Amino acid sequence: MRAEWRRLLPIPRSLLGRMLLLTLLAVLVAQALSSAIWLSQLRATQLEGLVTTARSLAHSMSASVRYFRSLPVAYRPLVLDQLRSMGGTRFVVSLNDRPLQMKLLPATPRRQAVTEAVSEVLQESLGGGADISVNFVSPDDLLIFNGGLKLDELPRSWAHYALTLEPVKPPVLVTQMQLAPGEWLYIASLLPEPYTTLEEPLLPAQQWWFMLFSSAFLLLFIGLLVHWQSRPLKRLARAARSMSLGAEVEPVAEGGGREVVEVGRAFNAMRERISRYLTERAQLFSAISHDLRTPITRLRLRVELLEDEAVQAKFGRDLDELELLVKGALQCVKDTDIHENIEPVDLNQLLHCLVEPYLAPTGTGQVTVHGQAQAAYPGKPLALRRCIGNLIDNALKYGHNARLYVEDDAHGYVLHVDDDGPGVPEQRLEQVFEPHFRLAGQQQGYGLGLGIARNIAHSHGGEVSLQNLREGGLRVTLQLPRTPD
Template identity: 30%
Template sequence: MRARWNRLRALGPSSVAGQIALLIVAAVVVAHALATLAFFTLREPWRPDDHPGVAATRIATVTRLLDGASPADRPALLANAARMLPTLRLEAWDGKPADTAAPEAGDRISDHPMVQRLRDGFARPLAITDLRGGSRTAEAPVGVKVGIETPGGARLSALVPDDDRPPMRQGAIIFTFVFLAVVVSVISLYATRALTAPLARLAEAADVFGTRMNLVDLPENGPREVVAVSRALDRMRARVRRLIDDRTQMLAAISHDLRTPITRLRLRAEFIEDEHARSMTLRDLDQMNGLVEAALSFVRDGQAPEGGVKTLVDLASVVQTVADEFADIGADVRVAETRHVLVQARPDELQRAIVNLVDNAVKYGGGARLSVTQTERGVAVEVSDDGPGIPEGERDAMLQPFVRGDRARNLDTASGFGLGLSIVLAIVESHEGRLTLRNRTPRGLSARIEMPRAAAVAGAPASPAVDPGTRAAA
């Protein structure tokens, strides 16, 4: 079935413009076809003589004329009417029913729609008898042969169309056009969705690759332009992944290879007799070793490896563990608000991200306050401090590798290498989360990690959501 549908699609235009034009033309053709079908289905005959309503009105008019005329004038009047309206088969009637008429024929004819129209047109009681008889032949005229007797004594027989369709009502017309609009809308929406589905898949693949570097299958069918963009994006993804892998391997190799000469230099520095020279050399080696460790950590944690398995992690436990570790070394770190929420995460990476934020808060703000709150989309971990904050124009730059907040100082006195926040950002994005930085009032910085929630722990205490700025001010 799918192969047949693909063959049918191959017969149509391959460009976006051609498919949109085909969609518009098809919608117009379908609308006209449905409207024409409804018109011919609901309409009554165009010929006045075959029109049920016209026939009933004419018979009622002739009947009124005969009822109002004198008995002597009725035969001539009926003959003239029969000559002018031959399809109605107007004839004189002696008042006798058909010889082969069934006993219940009178009851059946009273319920006939044409008889009801005739009585409505006459506007007075009429005695109507079924003159069709009980037998039918191929040569018998199509219609209802009835005998009519007026209150004034006039008698005639007539043949009216045997059409039992009720008159067209306004509701039927409205329903027809509503049905037409619904059908055309459904067809148009389905065709439009089929046309734009490759574009949606292409946008999804580009977004996933741009945020998490994951590969999603690109559309291989659709308009010619979409296929061309898909192939170009696939080639671009391959080049980007190759560049990232080369950079990662190069950085990892350099950082790894530097450990050996640093270790040898450290051993040689121990033999320096000058105490000051030895301490300065060891300090430089410590900084070099710290830079190597930071680079390796950035390669390991900052690239968000896809092979790591995510498990259910209690975020409150991770936050409390980090706070206890910093408190054990004398840092002013405490948990101001928490609640137990489960998230899908890699525990080591998540803890590393929170440790980096707390380390920055302690380093530049003298302490940190942590909180875990529930949000509409999941859970948020917020780390606040009372430091100088980050100017608004520099927040995006601070998330880039090797960019430090103390850029006025040189490497000799710097306490970091500018990789902490970039590692946090990479870890958060690999968990489909979001990292935001904002300054607090009157001073301080608030770093907020938002992650999707996996499940809530049953019976966990529900802490009210508090605005970070209000909590920090308190």
């Protein structure tokens, strides 16, 4: 599950990238919540203003209705004609013998709030028994008279100025009420700005720009802060990598926040302890080497003086075994504690020098190389040479052939060494790295090659692993990271 999330949402590996990603997510969530709250309050405020405007419009309608009611029936058409000749009024008014049937717009919360407010005011002003219908109609479906005339079919001076806002086509509020049997008063009007379209308000452009600039400035300042605080950590990482390779490391400058200062201080103390330990260990093994060689040599001289050849042979075998153990232990310490300066190593040239003795004049032989390194690798040249050389020698010793496959990218250098040998039992894939362990007892050597190779890889922050090939043989993989974790 976690791997799937990492594929869907790539997470940066650097501290700066992760902090910026978390900050961006936090800003987006905070901006989304604040915008949602602000927008809901804006809509509530606008809905309240819309209802107030609708009630005010309804009071104007009720005044017009009372005015037409006060006119004699015969004068009502004449007054309407005079109003149309003068260019119309705020409302488009007509008298019909029946209510006009039109295609109504679907109800929305805002339209329903307006129609309910207008109906309530008209019922209160004109009497509760009035037959009133209030609806919204699209300008394209709007009818004005009994004859079914549409808005576009009328003279522009009659209704267009009151009911159109080109190029926008806002919904028209149509109110029809019965004044007398066979006489219906028709009133059409638009809502005033800013409620003309009755649309739900979206976030204005100013709010979007505010969110964009505030997020950008916050990310910039967070990025500068994290970069400033992470510089001591980068120095600490470089020093730790150099120390893992055995180089002389100067004390790390303590800087940054209090926690980072504590980490630097602890690292400096650890560096002093490790340096002191390595010095004491080198002195100890030098003393062991000197102290053991002398008695072994003296014992060999005394064995030569023995008259019993059988006893002499037994003592000789014991001394040979003791000398083998001493040499093996000293070689293990010598090969894994190589004091070299770290420098760019041309791994392609290194491989070429190691496999050249095994190549036939025709260009083919016991060792083949596929692929190449893309760039130099910062490490210890002699140690890497011993590490890769041990892997090749081990493949040739047990598998007779070695096929080298190189994979290299920005993250690390990988070398696969395949052989045609019998492989290693699964339960012993880790045991073969132990000192003096050999699967074949008759093989020559100290049984230290793989262990030394793994220790050198560990000192470079890498790893050596084993895998039995399905078609037979063993694959030894050397991984060297190019970027420290």
